[in-house]
Amino acid sequence: MSDTVRQRGLDSQGFIVREGSLARVPPVFRPVVAAARDRLPEVFGARLHSAYLYGSVPRGTARVGRSDLDLLVALREEPTEADRADARALGVALDGEFPQIDGVGTLLYGRERLLSGLERHDLGWFVACLCTPLVGEDLAEHLPRYRPDSLLARETNGDLALLLPRWRTRVADAEDTDEARRPLVRFVSRHLVRTAFTLVMPRWNGWTSELHAMAEAFAAYYPARAEQVRAAAVRGCEPTGDAAVLRSYVDDLGPWLAEEYARVHGVKAPRPS
Structure with a gap:
């Protein structure tokens, strides 16, 4: 090997x-x-x-x-x-x-x-x-064995567009303190980095759960968005409580990632409510 x-x-x-x-x-x-x-x-x-x-x-x-x-x-x-x-x-x-x-x-x-x-x-x-x-x-x-292919990418993270409205509501409803926002920054940061990674996973041809490695794999294919995802990987490990970070996630990086994901891999099969 x-x-x-x-x-x-x-x-x-x-x-x-x-x-x-x-x-x-x-x-x-x-x-x-x-x-x-x-x-x-x-x-x-x-x-x-x-x-x-x-x-x-x-x-x-x-x-x-x-x-x-x-x-x-x-x-x-x-x-x-x-x-x-x-x-x-x-x-x-x-x-x-x-x-x-x-x-x-x-x-x-x-x-x-x-x-x-x-x-x-x-x-x-x-x-x-x-x-x-x-x-x-x-x-x-x-269960079967799995390859890092487009089907796996679609079914694991191809629902970001559905999640964004819920995240916006959570961001709007969060208490206006760094302490209250910090867990939300950590959660959304991690989700976005993992989604960014699975977007490129079939081309990278592998799997990792390490956030910084995920960000670097993504950066090789989308250099224009690389620093955003690298920063999200840092916040996924050491979150801040910055409200501007959350707004950038739900208004910029998240929507772009959802659109690109649907273009490349399609949309996740609907689940029952």
């Missing part, structure tokens, strides 16, 4: 390699991972099919006191509001108990949806390539 293929997250046949593993979890984060593994079956009982880690912790790049713990939980049936409340309560408990993390984010889905044809190149790909098995049967065994 060539060094370039390895560096770009592909195997020798050009398929995306699953990026994380329990072996890569830094020692300081292992107690919180063990606690999540032990408590998830207690919280969801027989409804739990499987659970996964994703993000910086299983990639081995988490920062003590700065990174959150990201979990995906697959239930045997579609999640209820009670399930979501239970997940929030578990997250609050873990966050309060383990100072090495800064929050817990939990995604909840039903097994049938994760394996559905509609989600094959979105949530299915996410489970198979970006999630590390923690509890239960690995759903990746029922």
Whole structure:
């Protein structure tokens, strides 16, 4: 296998390699991972099919006191509001108990949806390539292997035009303080950088979850927008609370990216409301 293929997250046949593993979890984060593994079956009982880690912790790049713990939980049936409340309560408990993390984010889905044809190149790909098995049967065994192609690009991030009006509302409704805006800047920055990367992913021919590497991959193909995306990558790691940044995202970079994405890859298949 060539060094370039390895560096770009592909195997020798050009398929995306699953990026994380329990072996890569830094020692300081292992107690919180063990606690999540032990408590998830207690919280969801027989409804739990499987659970996964994703993000910086299983990639081995988490920062003590700065990174959150990201979990995906697959239930045997579609999640209820009670399930979501239970997940929030578990997250609050873990966050309060383990100072090495800064929050817990939990995604909840039903097994049938994760394996559905509609989600094959979105949530299915996410489970198979970006999630590390923690509890239960690995759903990746029922999913295909994935290449960094235009279909994957379209189905992962081809809905930016639908998201922009919601972001504008969140920006308008946010409390007028740096502290209140900072999490929103971080969230939107990361989403825009990832969308910029998947716009060029088929040409770059690889996968990475590292924000600065994503920005550099994009910059090679769109130099006129390179500095905007590089700056967004910085804010995705070290967010400011600047209102002007959010306005530039929803009024300039976001609309341009949505239009270019639709031109290059098309629009994501509609989901039920």
